[in-house]
Amino acid sequence: MGCDRNCGLITGAVIGAVLAVFGGILMPVGDMLIQKTIKKEVVLEEGTTAFKNWVKTGTEIYRQFWIFDVQNPQEVMMNSSNIQVKQRGPYTYRVRFLAKENITQDPKDNTISFLQPNGAIFEPSLSVGTEADNFTVLNLAVAAAAHIYPNPFVQVVLNSLINKSKSSMFQVRTLRELLWGYTDPFLSLVPYPVTTRVGMFYPYNNTADGVYKVFNGKDSISKVAIIDTYKGKRSIYAVFESDVNLKGIPVYRFVLPSKAFASPVQNPDNHCFCTEKIISKNCTSYGVLDISKCKEGKPVYISLPHFLYASPDVSETTDGLNPNEEEHRTYLDIEPITGFTLQFAKRLQVNLLVKPSNKIQVLKRLKRNYIVPILWLNETGTIGDEKAKMFRSQVTGKINLLGLIEMILLSVGVVMFVAFMISYCACRSKPIK
Template sequence: MGCDRNCGLIAGAVIGAVLALLGGILMPVGDMLIEKTIKKEVVLEEGTIAFKNWVKTGTEVYRQFWIFDVQNAQEVVANSSKIKVKQRGPYTYRVRYLAKENITHDTENHLVSFVQPNGAIFEPSLSVGTEDDTMTVLNLAVAYNNTVDGVYSVFSGKDNVSQVAIIDTYKGKKNLSYWPSYCDMINGTDAASFPPFVEKTRVLRFFSSDICRSIYAVFGAEINLKGIPVYRFVLPSMAFASPLQNPDNHCFCTEKVISNNCTSYGVLDIGKCKEGKPVYISLPHFLHASPDIGEPIEGLSPNEDEHTTYLDVEPITGFTLRFAKRLQINILVKPAKKIEALKNLKRNYIVPILWLNETGTIGDEKAAQFRKQVTGKINLLGLVEIILLTVGVVMFVAFMISYCACRSKGKR
C-alpha cells in the first residue's frame, strides 16, 4: 500500500510538472504563432483581414464643421477693431464611405497604389441647421466633394511587415515640393493603420493631405474601446511649436513678418499647396498657439478635450479603431490699399473661418468580429497558458510535499 501511495504521489507530481512545462512552452510558442498570424493578416493583399478593411472601411466617418460667424464686420473694416466671432455648428457630413479606387499591385516592389474618392452626404439629424443657413465669413471654398485624393502608393508589407501601409509616393512623388529640407518629406502612413506590434515608445508618423505635411503622434493613454484594449496617441503641442521651442520645425516657418521672426507658434502657412491662397492651418480655437495669434479675435475658447487630435490604435495589429482629426482653417488678412474693404486696416489678422472634427469609431458588429478574430483568441491562449502553468506548479509542489512527508513518516 505504501508503495502504491508513493507511486501515486510521484505520478501526480510528474503530471503537474508536465502541465507546468506545457504552460511554459506554450508561452513562447503561442506568441510565435500569434506573431506569424498577425504578420500574415496585416499584409495588404487579396484575402487578408487588413486588405478587406483597407479597401472600404466598415467604420462610419463623420466630418463636422463649426463656422465662425463674424459679428462686427463693418466695425473691423472701419476701425481695425478686434474681430468678434460666434461659433455656429456643427454641420455634419458623412464621408469616406466610398471604397478606394484604381487599386493596382506592384508585386515586384511590394507596393499597392490607389486613389481615395472624396464624397460627402449632409446629415441633417446631426446638424444644427441646413446647408442654406447664412452667415458672415471671408470668402473661401472649403468643401472638397466628388474629388479624389491621391494617387497614393504604399508598401504592402509582403516582404517586410514593419513597412506595411507606409507611403512610398504621393501623386507620383516622394516629396511634396511645398517645404524646404526634411519638412517636405512624406513620412509614415495615412493614419488608417500602422505597422503591427505598436509599442508605447513608438512615434506614429503619418501624412495628411488636408494640412499638406507629415506629422506625428505620441502615446497618451491606455483605453478600453468596446472591449478592445487600445493605445491613444495624441498630437503633441511640440508638433506646432516655434523653431525656438522645437528646432526641427524651422523649415515650416515661411512668413517671417506674420510669425514675428518665427517666434509665434501654433499656425501653419499652407498657401503654397492651396494655389497661393493665404490659408493658415491651426488646431481649433488656436489651441496650443501663441497668445499673439488669437489676441485680435474675440469669442474663442480653446479646450484640450474638444480640440485635440488623437488616434486610438490597437497595438497588436496596428489598426486605428477610433480617431478624431481636428483642425481649423484660417485666412491671413492684411491691409491692402487697392481693396476697398481692406484699405483702412492698420493690422494683420489671421481670421478663423471654420474648424472641423472628422471622427470615426469601429462599429459594434466590427468590434465583436475583431474581438473574436484577434483579441479573444489571444486572451484565450493567455488564459490557457496561465491555467496550465498554475495548475501544474500547484500539483507538482503539493504532490512532492505529500511524497516527502510520506517518505519521512515511513522511515520513523
C-alpha cells in the same frame, strides 16, 4: 503499500511538471502562432481580410464642421477692431465611403500608394441646421487676391473690380456655398482667365485626395496603414498617450502633440512652415502652419481648433475662441496586436491671412495683419458595435482564451508539482509501520 503511495506522489509531481512545462512552452509558441495568423490577415495585400476592409471601409466616417460666424464685420473694416466670432455647428457630412483607387504596391519599401475619391453626403439628423444656413465670413476672393498680387498697380485694378462687384472684406454665404463653392462676383469681372468658383473645399465631389503612401505592414504589423507621405511630403505625426478601453478592446491612444505645431525655433522639423515676413515674428510664433504652397499661393493656414497650443499673438486679433484640449485635439486609437485604427478624431481649423492694403479700399483701414478663423472640422470614425463584437471574438477573445489556458496550465502544473513533491518528501521522512 508505501511503494504505491510514493509512486503515486511521484507520478502526480511528474504530471504537474509536464503541465507546467507545457503551459510555459505554449506561451511563446502560442504567441508565435497568433502573430503568424494575424500577420497573414492584417497586412495590406490582395486577398487578406485587412485589404478588403481597407479598400472600402465598412465603418461610417463623418466630417463635422463648425463655422466661425463674424459678429462685427463693420467695426473690423472701419476701426481695425478685433474680430468677434461665434461658433455654429456641427454640420455633419458622411465622407470616405468610396473605394480607394490607383492602388499600387511597392515591395522595395513595403508601402502601398493610393488615391481617395472625395464625396460628401449631408446628414440632417446629425446637424444643427441645413446647408442653406447663412454665415458672415471673410470674403475668400478679396483676402486671397490682395495676398497673391502685392503689386500696387495690380491692386489698383483689383480695387476697381472689387468696388464694381460690390464686394467687401466680409460676405454672407450659405453653408453649401462656403464649403463646396460659389461663383464669386469679383472674380467674374477679372479680364484674364481665372477660376471664378471659390469655396473652402472646392472642388471636392468627383475629385480624389492624395497620393497617399502608407505602410502595408509586411515588415511590421504595428505600421499597418500608417501614412508615410502625403503628396510626397512629410506627414504630421502622433505620439503615445495612454491605454484606453474601446468597447471591450484594449487600444493604445496616440495624440497629435503640441510640438507638431511648434515654431521652427522649437522644432527644426517645421522650418518649411516658417513665414517670417508675415506673421511668425522671426519664426517664433507657433500653433499655425502655412500651407499656401499647397493652395496655389492662397494665404491658407491650418491650426488646431480655436488655436489650441498656439502662441498668444496668433489669436490676439480674434475674440470668442475657447481652446479645449479634450474637444479640440486629434487622436487615434490603435489596437496594438493588429495595428488597426479602431477609432480616430482628426480635428483641424482652416484660417486665412488678411493684410492691410493702401490700394484696396475695403482693406485700407486695417492697421495690422489678421489670421481669420473660417471653420474647424472634426473627422471621426469608430468601429461599430457588430464589428467590435466580431473583433473581440476573432482576435482579442482568442488571445485572452489562449492566455487563460496558458496561465491555468502553468499554475495548476506548478501547484501540483510542489504539492506532490512536498507530500512525497514528507512521506519519505516518516517510518513505514
